[in-house]
Amino acid sequence: MKQAAAQGNIQAVHMTGKDRRNTLWKRVRREKWMFILLTPGLLYFLLFKYVPMWGVLLAFKDYQPFLGFIKSEWVGLEHFRVFFANPEFTMLLSNTLLLSLYNLIFFFPAPIILALLLNEVRVAFFKRFVQTLVYVPHFISMVIVASLTYVFLTTEGGVVNEFLFQQTGSKTDFLTSPDWFRPIIIIQTIWKECGWGTIIFLAALAGVDMEQYEAAIMDGANRWKQTWHITLPSIRSTIVILLILRMGNILDNGFEQIYLLLNPLNRHVAEVFDTYVYMVGITQGAFSYSTAVGLFKSIVGVVLVMGTNWLAKRFGESGLY
Template structure:
């Protein structure tokens, strides 16, 4: 039963890691991996010395912080709210409705965003105009880029993200709640002293795993949302890798950027896991 999973990780996760060697080369496809010239850390020196590095780092980090502090708690909150519902048909209906956006392509999500928020007939701006408020260029003004991107992720993934937390909540012994009721605990007391402590380990593990993808902001979404007017706040490492690696053919340089992201993610996972272990939690390993 383990074999398919092991094959997947070997073929698509571990074997491609040999390709990281080209970040230390001036890689030429015609010469191959072993025929290309080795340049040491020259690509890293170039990357950290680029004027765009700090812009990319700032944009990526801000969006990552939004995802951690705004998006990450929402599935937990929604799962706790769903867990309090006692009418099963209503609970299942709500779950179905909030799961559906996860299965939409990000292309569809961005297309819906454009339809709703464009200044040329968009429902939101037409509603603002009907109220006597000036139309807002949500899709082009830089200050609206990050909130729009974060709202897209929230709408698309919050519902599906509740699955793991609902599973953790289902594993709580009902006798704990019964004993708490006998002792006079209300819903808030039960949530605070039983529910949250019971799922704390799950929350910490998922947070640690999320930190491993801290600098992954979603290439497809960023590429579709960026335009000439908001590029200064929307250009991130993922889109930069696409531009430099695919469009410009700088394979070694773009691999260097990807390796930098991976190293940052690894450091964050190890640090977060060590902190969790020191606080008495199990952590990831």
């Protein structure tokens, strides 16, 4: 048997390129329906993810629409130098990082906590009802969310301000106050996306071995100890993977949500890279400059994903790759 295995390895080493191609085509013919099933997904990523990447070259050109992409002047890293020297760069970076940090602290654990609470519910009807209730906000447009925020917080008849006026005799201008901008954004995010984020964690919780809970009960462990020593370690890999993916979007705060609450009075705390790219690229026509800003965001995201994945592996987790 060992001789046969060794002979097979020798044949594999000496296999020519033509033989490998023949083997590949045999596999394609044998599993043709599987490859046909993969075709729409592959075409989607090819046409909408990889082909548009050619457009990042715009960041290294002084793009002029009447000259076209090819004939526009090549300027190298000039747009990046201008961007980093811009006095607004520090403001944009700090605003973006602060919002992302608040999301990591307050929003990222929220679906985990909600999933743990739902997992403890034993009445099936009530559990399904609550799940449906917390899933619904995900499907509401951010424009509607901003409108609801306005209805609740505006000083002209807003529900919250009317209540405050009855209790204290004064009103608070939440929508234009720089101090209230970030809390409002975080509350909106939690309300809209927390329920939808529980889906992955509930699926992970469904795979936890129930025998571990039975053994813990026999040892006298209460629900808190069961959660800490069994439930959380069982879904730790899922939490780590989602955290790694989250780090890739550390500079992406969502354009629509920020833009709808942005105004001249809170701009110095509300302006982030996403809104800045829109203002400069669309309204001012600086296509190459805005592309450079977007490319900077993407590079930072890739570095953070790779760095977080490396740290996860250093601490014994599987990571993304």
